[in-house]
Amino acid sequence: MLPLKIPRQILDEMVAHARALDPYECCGLLAGKEGAVSRHYRITNTVAKDAQAVEVFDAANVKQLADLSEAQKAEVAYFMDPKEMLAAFKDMRERELDLTVIYHSHTHSPAYPSMTDIGLALYPDAAYLIISLEHKAAPDLRAYSIQGHQVTRIEFQAI
Amino acid sequence: MIKVRIPTPLRPLTKGQGEVEAKGANIEEMVDHLEGAHPGIKGRLCDEKGELRRFVNIYVNEEDIRFLKGKDTTLKDGDEVSIVPAIAGGN
Numbered sequence: 420m421l422p423l424k425i426p427r428q429i430l431d432e433m434v435a436h437a438r439a440l441d442p443y444e445c446c447g448l449l450a451g452k453e454g455a456v457s458r459h460y461r462i463t464n465t466v467a468k469d470a471q472a473v474e475v476f477d478a479a480n481v482k483q484l485a486d487l488s489e490a491q492k493a494e495v496a497y498f499m500d501p502k503e504m505l506a507a508f509k510d511m512r513e514r515e516l517d518l519t520v521i522y523h524s525h526t527h528s529p530a531y532p533s534m535t536d537i538g539l540a541l542y543p544d545a546a547y548l549i550i551s552l553e554h555k556a557a558p559d560l561r562a563y564s565i566q567g568h569q570v571t572r573i574e575f576q577a578i
Numbered sequence: 579m580i581k582v583r584i585p586t587p588l589r590p591l592t593k594g595q596g597e598v599e600a601k602g603a604n605i606e607e608m609v610d611h612l613e614g615a616h617p618g619i620k621g622r623l624c625d626e627k628g629e630l631r632r633f634v635n636i637y638v639n640e641e642d643i644r645f646l647k648g649k650d651t652t653l654k655d656g657d658e659v660s661i662v663p664a665i666a667g668g669n
């Protein structure tokens with residue numbers, strides 16, 4: 420994977436996004452060129468509202484969501500709004516950018532991919548970034564490559 | 579011809595191409611046609627019974643086929659199909 424570079428402003432925006440939705444998980448995409456991020460897309464976490472989300476989690480056998488309330492679902496999981504993803508990919512195509520980072524927040528746990536994250540990682544070329552708000556005053560951001568079920572930490576540079 | 583947008587995880591099957599052309603009167607036929615040109619792609623889109631996998635979203639001209647007729651959704655010359663695997667996870 421190419422060295423990852425993320426503008427400080429976008430790092431700040433992601434943390435703000437995570438804090439705004441806390442205790443619910445936020446999610447989004449970053450796009451750029453050759454590992455250098457230049458664009459940020461906040462995507463709505465529709466895990467609580469979208470019936471497809473429960474089917475996807477069930478099919479991957481990673482997390483039982485069916486019995487949780489809407490609020491509980493959004494605290495432990497995320498599902499990116501498919502329509503917003505489609506719009507983000509279209510924008511990337513028009514700007515000739517590549518999907519570079521897929522991010523979400525963990526509002527109660529460390530910035531390490533869960534079994535659910537690993538089981539549902541369908542984009543091996545992207546970096547998976549997690550914003551942990553376990554310690555509210557000190558958000559922890561870490562990036563990983565998830566290929567197959569192999570998780571490798573990737574360092575990123577704030578630019 | 580139908581223009582099909584291929585997501586990055588499936589591009590190893592299309593020699594890196596982000597856009598390919600396909601034929602078919604509906605989604606099911608298009609998937610079979612894609613499989614002929616890019617062997618292995620059908621298994622990524624459909625399960626053993628030939629049903630579309632739940633984590634794969636397919637759009638025809640930006641309409642989700644789940645809200646049309648699923649794999650029976652009809653296609654015509656010039657349609658644009660986008661394949662977008664879901665992005666999801668948890669804590």
Ligand SMILES: [Zn+2]
Pocket residue numbers: 523524525531532533536549667668669
């Ligand atoms: Zn997670």
